[in-house]
Amino acid sequence: MQKILSKLYRISPAISLLSLPVGYAVIRPTGLGLYAFLGGWYLLQRSCARGAMFRNSTGLKIALSGKVVMVTGGNTGLGYETCLELCRMGAHVILACRDLSKGRSAVQKIQSKVPNGKITLMQLDLASRRSIENFVQEYKQMSLPSLDILVNNAGVMMCPYETTAEGWETQFGTNHLGHYLLTHLLLPELLRSSAPRVVNVSSGANQSMTPTKEAPIDIEAYAKVAPGAYDSRYSYGVSKLCNAMHARELSRLNPTLTAVSLHPGVVLTELGRYFAFNMTHPWIGWVLQKTLLPLFLKYPNEGCQTTLHCCINEVKKGGYYADCAISSRVHPTLLDDARCADLTALSKRLLKL
Numbered sequence: 400m401q402k403i404l405s406k407l408y409r410i411s412p413a414i415s416l417l418s419l420p421v422g423y424a425v426i427r428p429t430g431l432g433l434y435a436f437l438g439g440w441y442l443l444q445r446s447c448a449r450g451a452m453f454r455n456s457t458g459l460k461i462a463l464s465g466k467v468v469m470v471t472g473g474n475t476g477l478g479y480e481t482c483l484e485l486c487r488m489g490a491h492v493i494l495a496c497r498d499l500s501k502g503r504s505a506v507q508k509i510q511s512k513v514p515n516g517k518i519t520l521m522q523l524d525l526a527s528r529r530s531i532e533n534f535v536q537e538y539k540q541m542s543l544p545s546l547d548i549l550v551n552n553a554g555v556m557m558c559p560y561e562t563t564a565e566g567w568e569t570q571f572g573t574n575h576l577g578h579y580l581l582t583h584l585l586l587p588e589l590l591r592s593s594a595p596r597v598v599n600v601s602s603g604a605n606q607s608m609t610p611t612k613e614a615p616i617d618i619e620a621y622a623k624v625a626p627g628a629y630d631s632r633y634s635y636g637v638s639k640l641c642n643a644m645h646a647r648e649l650s651r652l653n654p655t656l657t658a659v660s661l662h663p664g665v666v667l668t669e670l671g672r673y674f675a676f677n678m679t680h681p682w683i684g685w686v687l688q689k690t691l692l693p694l695f696l697k698y699p700n701e702g703c704q705t706t707l708h709c710c711i712n713e714v715k716k717g718g719y720y721a722d723c724a725i726s727s728r729v730h731p732t733l734l735d736d737a738r739c740a741d742l743t744a745l746s747k748r749l750l751k752l
């Protein structure tokens with residue numbers, strides 16, 4: 400059933416666009432008003448666009464009270480919604496973000512909605528090794544009993560060529576290496592939990608934006624790609640593939656830890672800030688965001704549903720999820736344990752761990 404539903408979610412924009420003229424042609428002779436028809440179509444389209452919604456199978460409050468959950472990039476978009484929902488469920492949420500002033504306003508918004516929520520704001524720049532190490536040290540000094548769930552959510556997409564503090568291409572350095580180092584340093588804290596989880600927010604781009612599906616990908620080439628050879632789409636796709644491979648490897652190497660990765664769907668957030676039209680003609684992005692896109696994309700709260708599913712419900716160790724269900728739409732490299740082990744070796748070598 401879930402397979403059928405996820406197929407429907409994928410083709411829903413096409414179905415819904417086709418249904419518009421066909422539906423109107425059918426309904427017109429009945430005398431139903433155009434507005435009534437459009438209203439009905441809008442509701443149908445929105446319910447398709449939002450995708451599957453998380454349903455917990457364990458009793459929300461009980462499931463998360465007393466648990467410590469850390470979310471990177473928690474100040475906006477999917478990360479913010481994830482923090483809000485986890486806070487509502489009674490978790491102690493560590494909101495990690497690089498800009499403390501943005502973080503403070505996110506925390507204020509969450510506290511106004513969940514007055515008794517437990518939330519701690521911490522500064523973390525995943526593009527800087529020093530920041531990650533300071534962050535982990537500060538976290539350890541809080542002496543919390545354990546870290547139960549780590550949500551590696553922060554991400555940057557298709558930015559112009561730039562590098563992290565250590566000289567790695569920014570998307571690879573932030574999305575993969577930054578989260579790899581963070582997880583590595585937090586592993587002892589995670590392993591103290593009775594049921595630790597790591598949830599890597601990957602992307603469907605892991606499948607579609609890599610050079611070819613069968614040819615092996617030279618991941619190392621993306622870490623220090625030269626500006627002239629930089630393709631922002633491929634680099635994003637590779638960094639997101641690494642997120643998924645990292646989760647699979649973590650599960651394989653740590654029998655007591657459950658790590659999974661996921662595609663949240665295509666969601667209306669600030670992730671598209673580097674799209675060409677947003678940079679050259681910001682008004683085009685604004686008009687699209689206010690008119691067409693809300694019909695076909697998920698809202699942030701809808702986009703965080705698969706993350707919540709992966710944090711709370713029964714999941715398959717190392718699995719890749721979309722629309723709150725396991726997904727088989729993955730790049731073949733992800734299913735190759737030897738390649739996942741190679742990525743671990745490469746990440747350790749690059750990070751000198």
Ligand SMILES: NC(=O)c1ccc[n+]([C@@H]2O[C@H](COP(=O)([O-])OP(=O)(O)OC[C@H]3O[C@@H](n4cnc5c(N)ncnc54)[C@H](OP(=O)(O)O)[C@@H]3O)[C@@H](O)[C@H]2O)c1
Pocket residue numbers: 471472473474475476477478496497498501523524525526552553554555556573600601602603662663664665666667668669670671
């Ligand atoms: N939106 C989608 O359609 C979509 C689809 C597939 C996958 N995803 C994935 O979902 C995740 C969340 O994205 P989103 O859509 O919520 O995007 P977003 O609204 O742009 O949020 C991204 C978050 O990551 C943070 N971040 C970026 N660089 C960072 C760094 N160096 N150190 C620490 N934090 C950093 C941002 O901080 P600032 O606010 O300071 O910039 C922000 O909090 C990403 O991993 C993305 O790849 C999103």
